[in-house]
Amino acid sequence: MTSxxxxxxxxxxxxxxxxxxxRHLADLDLPGRxxxxxxxxEPAFRAKQVSNHYFGRLVRDPERMTDLPAATRERLAxxxxxxxxxxxxxxxxxxxxxxxxxxxxxxxxxxxxVLMGYPDRVTVCISSQAGCGMACPFCATGxxxxxxxxxxxxxxxxxxxxxxxxxxxxxxxxxPRLSHVVFMGMGEPLANYSRVVAAIRRLVAPAPEGLGLSxxxxxxxxxxxxxxxxxxxxxxxxxxxxxxxxxxxDELRDELVPVNQRWKxxxxxxxxxxxxxxxxxxxxxxxxxxxxxxxxPWRADLLGRLLAGKLAHVNLIPLNPTPGSRWDxxxxxxxxxxxxxxxxxxxxxxxxxxxxxxxxxxxxxxxAAGDTDGDSxxxxx
Ligand code: SAH
Numbered sequence: 001m002t003s004x005x006x007x008x009x010x011x012x013x014x015x016x017x018x019x020x021x022x023r024h025l026a027d028l029d030l031p032g033r034x035x036x037x038x039x040x041x042e043p044a045f046r047a048k049q050v051s052n053h054y055f056g057r058l059v060r061d062p063e064r065m066t067d068l069p070a071a072t073r074e075r076l077a078x079x080x081x082x083x084x085x086x087x088x089x090x091x092x093x094x095x096x097x098x099x100x101x102x103x104x105x106x107x108x109x110x111x112x113x114v115l116m117g118y119p120d121r122v123t124v125c126i127s128s129q130a131g132c133g134m135a136c137p138f139c140a141t142g143x144x145x146x147x148x149x150x151x152x153x154x155x156x157x158x159x160x161x162x163x164x165x166x167x168x169x170x171x172x173x174x175x176p177r178l179s180h181v182v183f184m185g186m187g188e189p190l191a192n193y194s195r196v197v198a199a200i201r202r203l204v205a206p207a208p209e210g211l212g213l214s215x216x217x218x219x220x221x222x223x224x225x226x227x228x229x230x231x232x233x234x235x236x237x238x239x240x241x242x243x244x245x246x247x248x249x250d251e252l253r254d255e256l257v258p259v260n261q262r263w264k265x266x267x268x269x270x271x272x273x274x275x276x277x278x279x280x281x282x283x284x285x286x287x288x289x290x291x292x293x294x295x296x297p298w299r300a301d302l303l304g305r306l307l308a309g310k311l312a313h314v315n316l317i318p319l320n321p322t323p324g325s326r327w328d329x330x331x332x333x334x335x336x337x338x339x340x341x342x343x344x345x346x347x348x349x350x351x352x353x354x355x356x357x358x359x360x361x362x363x364x365x366x367x368a369a370g371d372t373d374g375d376s377x378x379x380x381x
Pocket of ligand 1: 023286
């Protein structure tokens with residue numbers, strides 16, 4: 001792949017203490033940027049100009065900002081657009097329609113994002129934390145624990161960067177414009193609440209303040225932090241909520257999604273239905289199909305009873321087994337029976353495609369911290 005330069009991982013970066021990155025334009029709303037630019041001794045309108053390069057034209061190279069006086073370009077770009085994400089490695093599969101990017105952050109933390117092209121849309125799957133503290137045993141990210149929250153701009157920059165890759169025509173057979181963002185990369189977005197909400201505001205604000213995406217095209221996926229779901233419902237944002245349910249009963253969900261020990265299935269579903277009522281948006285129920293663990297017909301029937309008549313859609317995800325995992329994906333006939341039972345209960349159900357599987361870029365496979373040594377798969381980049 002040619003769109004991102006490949007560099008090697010800096011060995012000194014490992015073992016550094018995690019710390020938040022420098023301030024970046026995308027951390028601030030437009031008035032905040034204007035105040036900052038004024039503080040820097042420049043006219044306030046420069047904030048809009050730089051914002052337009054970054055969000056509108058997807059340009060971050062000061063040389064190309066020719067409407068700014070040559071003397072101040074470097075300085076303004078240095079202050080407003082410090083480098084947050086350094087591409088370490090990029091992998092492609094699905095004939096180039098899926099691309100995973102591994103980024104190194106300023107403190108050496110590693111995170112990943114995935115760009116997925118479809119005939120009618122381009123989606124990026126972004127990370128909200130380096131690592132994750134939710135400890136779901138089937139998820140690769142969950143195994144290493146939480147390193148730190150990402151800043152608002154570190155979250156936004158993943159989408160802006162990959163919007164630029166898409167705009168360069170790198171995803172053949174897809175429109176050039178990024179249209180959808182899903183918070184399904186590394187981390188639990190609602191555990192980094194204020195930065196994630198600020199990032200959503202940047203993603204949906206029209207250019208030059210933001211990327212101008214439709215709220216309906218943004219999906220926030222959560223393990224089910226009930227107070228945060230309720231708070232999100234009050235934000236006057238109608239983004240899609242995806243709830244990682246994975247089991248319809250507390251006994252099993254306590255194990256698969258440990259935060260269930262705090263907020264039970266009934267509580268998290270109540271919060272989801274309230275979210276649907278407030279926003280008018282159908283909630284997406286995520287359910288990884290794990291062989292002989294959560295794929296029994298009786299669980300399909302119980303799930304069907306919980307969801308029937310609700311503003312919900314079930315997304316079944318064939319389990320992507322993580323290295324060393326004792327679990328496997330459900331066999332196709334079992335999956336089909338599960339789908340049939342849910343549909344018979346009147347619940348709309350689809351099976352998620354397994355984009356990015358060969359590059360460990362599929363759901364639950366992102367685990368950058370354990371993947372830094374230029375392994376054999378990197379050679380295929
Ligand atoms: N923390 C958020 C976002 C995580 S990833 C959340 O849990 O929702 C997005 C989805 O991938 C979640 O539904 C997650 O449970 C699922 N997932 C994690 N590991 C997986 C795996 N190995 N196979 C399939 N899906 C997985």
